Amino acid sequence: MRRFAIPVMVGGTALCTIAATVLAQQAAVPVARYEMRAETMSGLGGMAGGGGMGAAMSMAFGGTPKAQHMLWLDLGSSRAAADGKPKAEHFMPAGAKLGKSVLLRTPQAAKRDPGEADFQRPKGRMLIFWGCGEHAPKGQPVVIDFSKLAAGQVPAGLFTTAVPMDRWVSPSSSKTYGYWPGEDGKSAKPDSSLIGAHRVAGNYSPDMAFTLAKDFMAPLNASNALQPSGSTLLRWGAVADATGYYAMMIGGKQSGQGGEMSDVVWWSSSASRQFGGGLADWLAPATVAKLVNDKTVLSPQTTTCTVPAEVKAAAPDFMFGTLHAYGPEESFAYPPRPADPKVKWVPEWTARIRHRSTTGFLVGMEGFGASAAAGAQQPAPACKPKKKGLGGLLGGAVAGALGVPGAGGDGC
Template sequence: MKLFVASSLAPRCHPTKMVATSLSVLSGLVLSASAVAQNKAVTQVVKPPIALAYIDVATNASDLPGGGMMGAAAQGGQSGGFFGALSGLAKGAGNSISERGNQFGNTHNMMGFGSGRYIDVSVHTNQFPSLTEAVQSIPANMNLGASLPLLAITPDKPISGSVDESPVEPHYEKPKGKISIYWGCGENIRPGQPRTLDVAKASPDDYARFFTMRGKTTKGARAEPGHPSWPNKNDDRKIPDNASLQGQHSFSGKGIPDNFKFTLNAAQDLMPAIELQQTKRDQGVSLEWKNIPYARGYFISAMGGQSGDSDRGELILWTSSELPDVGFGLGDYQSNTDIDRWISEKIILPSTTTRCDIPKGIFGAQAGGMLRMIAYGSDAYYAYPPRPADPKIAWQPDWQAKIRIKSTFSSILGGMGDNTDMHRNRQEQNSSKEENKISPTDILKGLFGR
């Protein structure tokens, strides 16, 4: 009965018309699918820009006295990855901070050495690869005059017109002793931790399984032949405390297009310094900080050691990640895409986070170690002319500019007060009772046999 009623109420259609309609719909679908396939098959031709500029922006805050050690760690980390950074720390333990003003590369000091605000700038043009000097016109609120003189270093060999964008491949140096990794914020150490490696006995496969180090920092501003940069030997002025990057910037020089100009807004300005409050509690440390405007996310790491003989010390690492990671790869600029992905994977703390507890018992009764924190800003790209929306139209911009922003903080774990007093007492008493308390620098020297 129901089938009969439904059939009787259905609209009547001539069989010929039904076939024609079906063919029309099918034809439309085929044409649509063909159009989609054609669009997917088209790959837009993108040619390198005529001129390319980088601006790396960093705010560093630190209450650590060992500037030479921090600088050595940064250099070692850039050339040798994880082990290079540790070796750099050991080598630079006794060095003093340079008395020079602003130096190119201060934005990349991975341990936050040198409190202050730093900017590294460089520009390159394919029309004149051996460019030796250029000028960056800057907004008045940078308080550095109308412009910055960019100067390239002297080349040792002929200059290539191409710009290397590949990440630096680290070269590892095998240390001695043990390394233990902890991870995650919270009051207590989580089940399954720590992950420990006896590096003297470990095989290459053991290393591969043990070391998880995320991070894909590519080159930004560079002081190289053919890349006039600032600061340089002719102008090493420091960035004023009240400086702002907001406003119009432009580049000029031989082979640089006349229209190379763009405007930076508040999201690309110098970030505020991280204001971190540390509170020791029951062999752990509570970390709290003020939210930073325009921060995309946060990452925290700590490094310390346990006593042992000179060849068998134990290096201890902790990070705020919810998954194991040694942390050194995430201590510098990261892309917006990677930051967002690692936030979703709970590797990086979301921008709304203002507290993290380091579990008790990781760094011993004194909770001694070195702490580093980074607030990631959002990188920005500018180009002219804009990229065509039609993939069939090739794109070769006259110029491109890339801006990267971050704010970092480094300190003794738990704050400098107690550790400064302890160091002073150790010097005054010169007592063997302190032998059970070993500094991270001593551990690092022991690990590397230096």
Template structure:
């Protein structure tokens, strides 16, 4: 039996060990002098976005609008068919930098470089505060319900669906229903001192077959010398997803061709059923094994979050090629989005010192993100797969482009509910929430 003295020695030793650990130095990290973000995105399937609205479902799934014209910054956050690149550059040596260049590899078909430009500071237009004009008269809550199903399988699982009665607007019910994972890092938006590509003076579309694999470098007033790095094939533009939807007697089956760069997959569907003039039913289904509406996951996600959600089976593994849903969970009007997540590429110079006593002072760093997203429209069947294969280079030929969205913020439950409501219910909900 241990003596009182031996117990005291053990306790003292434990405290001494804890103190030693606590005394270990925490490495100081200074922000990089120059910093760049490169987003690469591929969109396929479905229909091209229409003039400025992004289509009926574009906003619901986080898509931006589009219009015919030159390339514009922000297309990687939209949903227009094609392959897109957004580049943002900043430097602490010159907070007022307006112009810069990025040398790109010959495979990009944009070489020798692209021109980055910052937007001019716009003068205030006046106008004052924006007020909301209600629909007038006695406002009534919209009638209808929202249903959430989740998980791959041909049968509705026990405990599903989650149901939200829109007329009751119960906070507890809403909190339980609107579950949206997502840790998308929001790239700083274009502004004076922060040049981007594309822009009004270099609005070229990515040519068909373009590749960003190879050596890149940045130059500009205040940009550190030697800002040079390589993008490997694993972090190049991803191919278009070739996917299809097949309706069976009791299930709806989604399948897609494998993509070597895919680290994980996620499938989300949304549509209406039994729609009536004064009542609606919105039906959501996702491939997650845990309840999730999916609105936060249909975008870039950091590697750490993807790894976590793979373990939790919120995301499908990179080798997955199919997922079935119960027929009840996919309405006849449902639109489905499938996303393949690529690995992030994070580089900095000089590398982080292994000795925590040495301060890390990176001269530059760059973050490269990749994703591929497919849209499956109702009733398209095998035609969606054929369209996806054909659309690989059509984005450059069509010139489908969107305006850059404002700095995006995580979508709240209220915003999700408003966007899911029918146009007739929109004013009612918005008016009540703002009161």
């Protein structure tokens, strides 16, 4: 008999309703966990996400790169393939335009979690700003000396504890691990759709079947413009299904000696000092709802944020911005959770997909960053999935000194 998944829909109110049951009920660790991360990347993010030469030409002629659809798949299992040759594939609906299936590759090298990398310790300082407003309030910026970090002197409260890092499937958490994109030369396209029936089958995990109702999110259409006060007005169009927005900028000031940076400047749209953690990750809707409530994340109704004048003044040489629209989640499990909390839940497998839309822009280039409608574009190159942690946006050297989780991971 073919086994079908029962959707486990978890939202803000639903979470409160079932919280008592979840806490009281014992649950076994599933044999297999499957995770999908879907992202729409626009602006400079579209270029980094696979726009390639087409995106570069668009920029050269005053345009902006077209939006790209990016998809990362991770399968982790407590089983090993009987013949020692692990194989798994994900059968997609026709609208995905990825053929009959995509192969989940099991890495042969020594285990290394997605996003890990080696780093060179940077010199100089980091200046941290936060919050939307024309001017930075008293007490900003917080100055971090990289030399002290390298010596192990980490300032108290440097990293946020309000936004926990999610425990994604990884090689180190699995007996057998498979990922995609791999080496099959396939990648999601700007017009790929995820809606429809999906099936994951392999020789080291139970068969999974589920149907997705949510598609890739719409691209973020953002622009930024310098104001007479020296502040920067960031604007964007509302995105359907967005649960909240989070913006951050990274910039620098050169020392004049060999082009090295004397100061690295970082700003986030959070109303309080929140740095690192899971803010640059795919966040669950329930987590985002809490972060909106405490003003760490901007509400789904917010479409503007003014970056304080002191931020750009501290980073006169360059400044790059990123805006995230966190999106919906769909979760599935087999067998479904028993209604009776006294009955232990022993799932064979769980699967989930999270969405977000991201755009990148250069600060000070008025209008740049507005995304074009998704259309024909060169596909993104196949790559090993890496967690899109804060490190990928700060740069490996800076993130390495700060010990940022996911440092160096940029999706490829």
